[in-house]
Every structure is written in structure tokens, then in C-alpha cells.
Amino acid sequence: MNISSEAFVLGCSAIGAGLALIAGIGPGVGQGYAAGQGASAVGRNPGAKGDITSTMLLGQAVAETTGLYGLVIGLILLYANPLFAKL
Amino acid sequence: MGLAKAPMMLAASGNDVDFMVHGLIPLRFFGHQVWITTTHVTTLIVMVFILILALLARREIMKGSEKPEGVQNFVELLVETLDRLVWGSMGRHWRPFVNYIGTIMIFIFISNTSGLFGLRPPTADYGTTLALALITFVLIQYSAFKTSKLNVFIDLFKPLPILFPINLIGEFATPLSMSLRLFGNIMAGTIMMALWYGLLPVFAKLGIPAFLHMYFDLFSGAIQTFVFAMLTMTFITDKREA
Numbered sequence: 001m002n003i004s005s006e007a008f009v010l011g012c013s014a015i016g017a018g019l020a021l022i023a024g025i026g027p028g029v030g031q032g033y034a035a036g037q038g039a040s041a042v043g044r045n046p047g048a049k050g051d052i053t054s055t056m057l058l059g060q061a062v063a064e065t066t067g068l069y070g071l072v073i074g075l076i077l078l079y080a081n082p083l084f085a086k087l
Numbered sequence: 088m089g090l091a092k093a094p095m096m097l098a099a100s101g102n103d104v105d106f107m108v109h110g111l112i113p114l115r116f117f118g119h120q121v122w123i124t125t126t127h128v129t130t131l132i133v134m135v136f137i138l139i140l141a142l143l144a145r146r147e148i149m150k151g152s153e154k155p156e157g158v159q160n161f162v163e164l165l166v167e168t169l170d171r172l173v174w175g176s177m178g179r180h181w182r183p184f185v186n187y188i189g190t191i192m193i194f195i196f197i198s199n200t201s202g203l204f205g206l207r208p209p210t211a212d213y214g215t216t217l218a219l220a221l222i223t224f225v226l227i228q229y230s231a232f233k234t235s236k237l238n239v240f241i242d243l244f245k246p247l248p249i250l251f252p253i254n255l256i257g258e259f260a261t262p263l264s265m266s267l268r269l270f271g272n273i274m275a276g277t278i279m280m281a282l283w284y285g286l287l288p289v290f291a292k293l294g295i296p297a298f299l300h301m302y303f304d305l306f307s308g309a310i311q312t313f314v315f316a317m318l319t320m321t322f323i324t325d326k327r328e329a
Contacts (some may be wrong), residue, residue, distance in 0.1 A: 061318075
């Protein structure tokens with residue numbers, strides 16, 4: 001069976017994009033942990049709900065960045081593949 | 088295979104699923120091929136919309152009364168909320184920055200939610216978010232230099248001089264991470280909506296997308312607006328007090 005080099009790069013890029021999105025595990029765990037801590041903080045001190053929520057959202061957004069790097073790598077591999085230029 | 092010669096990033100992605108930026112008008116610019124893209128058009132639409140809102144608010148404020156009601160009330164509520172937000176996170180040096188924060192918040196929020204009206208959000212193009220993040224980066228460095236002069240550069244050599252390259256990378260990672268965060272979130276929402284509309288049968292497109300729009304456009308867009316503004320304020324305050 002013959003595989004052309006374009007098809008090989010395409011297939012490997014698709015696998016690579018899938019692997020890149022494994023990065024989503026980390027932010028998922030981190031955001032869930034932050035949300036849980038936020039919920040328990042509101043439970044202890046309901047008066048500070050506003051401050052706790054905004055701090056929690058800010059922290060979650062920062063934690064999300066690594067997952068988004070994975071997403072960007074996946075998008076680049078699928079739609080703006082730099083490896084094609086090297087064929 | 089026509090794949091290899093497709094102009095990357097400007098190519099349609101195939102079949103019915105379409106969420107990429109399209110080039111509309113080719114231009115020659117110092118020998119480079121550049122394009123007027125759909126992002127420019129949607130950015131213009133967003134700008135015109137903001138302009139109309141601003142003129143409306145101005146007219147209401149000009150004939151404003153002692154007891155606010157209607158649109159004037161809403162505008163005053165917005166301005167007071169913004170003031171309180173900026174004051175709450177920047178403390179005593181909030182005054183010079185409140186206009187900038189308000190501007191980027193209005194622009195980013197209306198851009199993010201423009202997906203509701205069938206536009207492709209301008210913030211789902213990396214060019215837009217990188218420009219926003221670079222403006223913030225310049226503002227951070229400028230305001231830090233204005234208050235603490237050469238200490239900005241001396242701080243790069245703390246705690247150990249050998250850490251200078253890492254500190255420098257850390258400085259330049261700020262605009263990168265801010266722009267990628269906004270871009271990634273809005274792009275992810277755009278892709279999800281395009282996949283839903285492009286791949287599913289007709290009966291799945293009735294009613295259900297309303298909830299998806301509510302999450303990906305309204306909720307995610309508002310959160311990202313808030314986060315971008317909060318991070319801008321936090322970085323500016325941190326560098327000023329350093």
C-alpha cells in the first residue's frame with residue numbers, strides 16, 4: 001500500500017491535533033477545583049459573594065490559558081498547517 | 088490534491104462548515120499581498136454600532152434631568168458600575184485608566200456578542216486580539232516607566248541577575264497569553280456554532296441553538312470581557328507599585 005507524503009502529513013497532523021487537545025484535562029481539573037473552593041468560601045462567608053466570584057472567575061480564566069494553547073496548536077495543525085510548506 | 092496550494096488561514100474549511108476568515112479584496116502593500124477580510128467588515132459594523140449607541144447616550148445626557156429615567160438612567164448605571172469596578176481593583180491610581188478600560192470593555196463585549204447577530208466576531212481573528220493585547224502591553228510598560236523610571240529595568244535583574252532572560256520572557260508572555268486567551272475562547276465558540284449549524288440535520292437547528300448562543304456568545308463573551316479588563320488593571324497596578 002502506497003501512502004503519498006501529503007496524506008501522511010495530513011494524517012499525522014490530525015493525530016497531533018487530537019493529542020494537543022489532551023491539554024484540556026489540566027484546565028478542567030483546575031477550574032473545577034477553583035469552583036469548589038469558591039463554593040466553600042461562599043458557604044463560610046456569604047457576605048463576600050461578589051468578591052469571591054470575581055476572584056474565582058479571574059483565576060479560572062488564567063488557569064484556562066494552557067488549555068487554550070493546546071486548542072490553538074490543534075487549530076494551527078488542522079487549518080494553517082506549517083508542515084505542508086516543508087514538503 | 089488542491090490542499091497544498093490553498094492560501095492558508097484564508098481558505099474555506101470545506102463543505103458546509105465554515106468559520107474561517109475570508110479575504111474579500113486583495114491589496115498590494117509594499118510588495119506584500121494583503122487582504123481586506125471579513126474581519127475588517129465586521130469590525131466596521133461593530134464600530135458603527137458603538138458609534139450609534141454613543142450618540143444616543145450623548146443626546147440623552149445633553150438633555151439630562153436631575154432625576155434620571157429611561158436611557159439616561161441606564162447610561163449612568165453603566166458608568167457608575169465601571170467606576171466602581173476600576174476603583175475596586177486599581178485603588179488610588181484608577182482615574183487615568185478608567186476611560187481606556189471602558190473603551191476596551193465596550194468594544195470587546197460588543198465584538199464577542201456580535202455572533203448573536205450572525206456576524207463572525209472580530210475577536211475570533213488573532214489580528215484583533217493581538218492588537219488589543221499590544222495596546223495593553225504598551226500601556227503597562229509606559230505607566231510603569233512613568234512612575235518608577237529606571238526601576239522598571241532594574242527590576243528585570245531581580246532577584247538574581249542570571250534570571251534576566253526569564254524575566255524578559257515573562258514580560259513578553261503577557262500580551263501573548265492575553266491575546267491567545269481572548270482569541271481561543273471566542274474562536275472555540277465560533278467553531279462550536281459553525282459545527283452545530285453545518286453538520287446537524289434541520290430539526291436540531293430549531294430552538295436548541297438559542298441555548299448554545301446564550302452560553303458561547305453571551306456568557307463566554309461577558310466573562311472574557313471581564314477577564315481581559317481585570318487582567319489589564321491587575322498588570323498595570325502591579326507594575327506601577329513595583
